[in-house]
Amino acid sequence: GIAQVNALAAELAKLNVAIAAATNRGHKPNDLLDQRDELIRQIGQQVEVHTVMGPDESASVFVGSGQTLVLGNAAHRLVAMPDVNDPTRVAVGVNIGGYTTPLTTEAIGQGLIGGLMRFQDNDLSAARNQLGQLVAGLATALNQQQALGLDLQGQPGSALLRFTDAQALPAATNARDGNGAYLASVSLAITDASQLKASDYRLAVDPANSSQYIVTRLSDGEEFRPVNNGDSLDGFTITIGADAPQPGESFTLKPVSRAAGDLSLVLKSPRGLAAANPVTGVVNPANAGTASIAALDIEAAPVAGYQALTLSFTDDAGSYELLASDNSVVASGSFQAGQPIRHDGIALSLAGLPRSGDRIALAPTTHPAASNGNALRFDSMAQRLLIDGETVGDAYAHALADVGVRVQGAVAAADTSATVAARATNELTAEVGVNLDEEAARLIQYQHSYQAAAKLLQTAQTMFDTIIGLGR
Known part of the structure; x- marks a missing residue:
């Protein structure tokens, strides 16, 4: 390191x-x-x-x-x-x-440091954003569904999970005041968790108009321009503070990367699980038609609270009126098979066909322990497109597959680098190193040459001794 x-x-x-x-x-x-x-x-x-x-x-x-x-x-x-x-x-x-x-x-x-830096910038960042996208999308959907039901005490459900909100981080080069605090500020708010992308963003002032901004999605380089204060993109809203960023300043926007870091369970008691539907539907037993309640879903909390309503069909073709407790008409329409009847956040799906004069009563739930309507909505979340157009299961599988591909790519790159390094080492050794077999052969050659030279000297000495002896 x-x-x-x-x-x-x-x-x-x-x-x-x-x-x-x-x-x-x-x-x-x-x-x-x-x-x-x-x-x-x-x-x-x-x-x-x-x-x-x-x-x-x-x-x-x-x-x-x-x-x-x-x-x-x-x-x-x-x-x-x-x-x-x-x-x-x-x-x-x-x-x-x-x-x-x-x-x-x-x-x-x-090198090792370069590899760690690339892992941080690419692989770790992508995995953190994918996991954060899953957490933000699923946790938000669970909390929203929990809020639409009633717990055993008949109260609207409180949050199940808590995670870190979206963040906007100023660049270190941005202007500061005398105390070292950044002058400009930007904040983010998640508005549609199902549209969040697994990416960070870079916000900078538009050179052509200093009151507008350019936002770049870092995962694929796509630019959004012009972006104004309060605009929304990819499921989050950007709010510029009282002191707006100046030309040359930038912010890194992190809608999801920190979401999984401190995910925590808020609801501790199972009695607080909002399994009950806040509205109960009852079909009039005197109805002439075959219409029955297939599903009664709460898609959003009603503006004026839950009120007693009566669905009354006015002809055999499916025309209906929705009546308040004083029989005043609050809505009307025509029932279409396979399409729910919607009013003020309530979606009523029917099976069978209604006849003129048939009535269905809708009233606030008085015995939440006997209702499991919202629990069924929790169960159906597995089929809902909660993560950027995918189900949670598909998004999780894609995240795992991406991590697997990155791991295999890293292993292949490591093997290639090891092969290149081994080849380079062998070439270096061949150039400057010592070949033991070659040196051993040369040592034997030099030994034989030494022995031959010694024999030559010995022969010359004998000849000299013989010549000197003849002269005597």
Whole structure:
């Protein structure tokens, strides 16, 4: 990691001093040069580097787009820092002389640190947004359905789950006041959880009109323009604060990425589960037709509260009037088979055919323990399109499949990198390393040459001794 790179860089700077001193004395410090190359190799395992060798054999190491990590006897430090645009993410920079220069993930390149940065920016971000999209969509739908029912005490259901709301995070370069607080502010509110996307967004001032904004969906790069204060997109609404962002300022919008982080169960008692329908329907036993109640659903809380109503059919063709308790007509229409009759958030589905004079009474539920209408609506949520046009089951399967594809891609990339690294190591070893078999063969060859030379000397000595003996 970063600490290891800093330790290796400091060691390399010290080694540069020793190498330069030996080289300047006319020596070839092969052992020190081997240590230098090994340190550079270990740094390269963490972050992509570029090296320049000096005339004294000292190594200068550069990272990113040319930022200095080691120069002669000076070693600079990599530092972890909050991302300029998104403080919830970690960025890497080079600290030179007390000034830190951020490095982009692309500039960091290959190596362990580069891999971790790409995982954070791509894989982890996508998985967090997909999980947050699931949580926000399902938790919102559960809470909404809970609020439409009655618990055992006859009270409207309270929230089941709680999760972190959508957030708008200012860029670190945005203007601040004297206390360090950001001047401009932006807030988000989820308005339709079923339309939320698994993505973060970037909001910036429109260069063509400083009172309007450009919002970019980061998952696919799609731009929304112009965006005004109070506009909605992808299931959330953007509200600009009293101090609007100025040209050059930006905000990272996070509708769903934090939703799963602190998801918690709010309702602790099972008696608080709103299983009962707040409205009960009763078919008049004297009806002449075959119409019966197939379903009585509450789609939204009525504006004026739940009131006693009577559905009265005025002819055999299905025309009806909806009567209040004083027999005044509050709505009218014509029943169509397969289509529910809707009024003020109530959806009544019928089976069979009504006849003229048939009546169905609708009244507030007085015995919630005997009703399970809202529990049936909870059960039907498995078939409803709650997550960006998909059911919860399908969206969950797609999220798992995406994670699986990313894992397989990472494994394949790791295997490819390992193969390339092994080939490079073999080529380096072939160029500068020692082949034991070859060296053994050469050793035998030199041994034979030595023995032949020794035999030659021995023969020459014998000849000289013989010649000297003849002269006597």
